[in-house]
Amino acid sequence: MAIITNVSTQKQKKRYNIFLDGQYAFSVSENILIKKRLFKGTNLTDEQIAEIKQAELDQRTLNLAQDFLSYQMRTVNEVCIYLRQKGVSETAIKVAIADLKKLKLLDDQNYVKLYVNNNLQIGKEGPNSIRHKLLNKGVDNKLIENVLSSYDNIDWVDPGIRLVKSMSNKLGKLSTKAIIQKTKLKLMQHGFSSDQLDLVIEQLDLSNNSDEQLEALIKEGIKAYKKYAQEPDFKRNQKIRRYLFTHGFDSTEIDQFLDGQIIDFNSLEDY
Structure with a gap:
């Protein structure tokens, strides 16, 4: 059993030093200080001290993850990789991921929906390209397929048109047949299916005048x-x-x- 003999503030905002039996023991965030009621005169067992240190570690991990997420949306896998690079244990990562999901700050299904919708509105990628990029981000393939299957081929026409228009200056003086061939190849390279690229071609006037x-x-x-x-x-x-x-x-x-x-x-x- 140890007793908290002093609680002092750190220069770092909302951080506190905890002294047990007159000796510095550990530091905690304001959140843990209040949650665990760490006030002067409080008695702590060894088990309680271990719990406090683990709670502090979990809180630091959560703060680290939240800061990472503050710049842009991330997948679960991306957050895990980031925390591992910061030297966080797998146990602490597991707790942080669960907390982030409860806070609705981490949701791979929502991430995929927003990723696809953003591409449909302003992007230039086809579904196969999007699938590949999301898999590289560690998203489960079934989740990706569930979202992509909710869209029809016609939904991918606008991204295809944006892609073709972005390459129009690179086509140069080519025959109509060559322009169509290069256009189809470009669309396939960016993940559009044969049915989707045919729909895109139908919407564009790719034929040269005489x-x-x-x-x-x-x-x-x-x-x-x-x-x-x-x-x-x-x-x-x-x-x-x-x-x-x-x-x-x-x-x-x-x-x-x-x-x-x-x-x-x-x-x-x-x-």
Whole structure:
């Protein structure tokens, strides 16, 4: 049995030093001081002292987690990783997580809902990309699937359109077919399904007008000519044809270019 002989304030706000039998014993927060009624003259058993120290540790862990959460929402796994990095024991982490859930400061299901809704409103990611990112944050896959399954393919059109518009300047002068191919590839890379990317394509006018298509043909045709200029004429034209076809131009357009209807072949060396 020990008796509290003195309680003094620390320089740190709402922190107190506890003295037992005239000797410094430990420090506590104001919350623990009041909760455990640690006043001068109070008698404490060894078991009570151990409980107070554990309660103080739990409170410090909770404060640490709350500070981490004050900057942005986190998943349970992210908070656990952060606390481990701070050297907190698994027992204290378990208590803190339970307290945070009771305080409704930690809720993975709500986190996923807000994460998905935010992407639908201002983001550019498809559901597969979102699933991957949430799994990396330690969210349970079943929870993710439950939330994602509540949305239809049409709900992902706006994020897809935002993604495509953000890359429009990078498409350059390409054939309509090449633009659509690159657009679909970009959408797939960002987690959109084939059905979803088809819906996005339907909402966008990705076709070039005749002038843009002609400009794209000239640009790629000149590039192909320079690449194969040293080849014999027949072989050169075969390779140019193959090059233009893989870049999305149809047979009629390619024939017109090779026949010199688009640009005089004799003048290509000047480009």
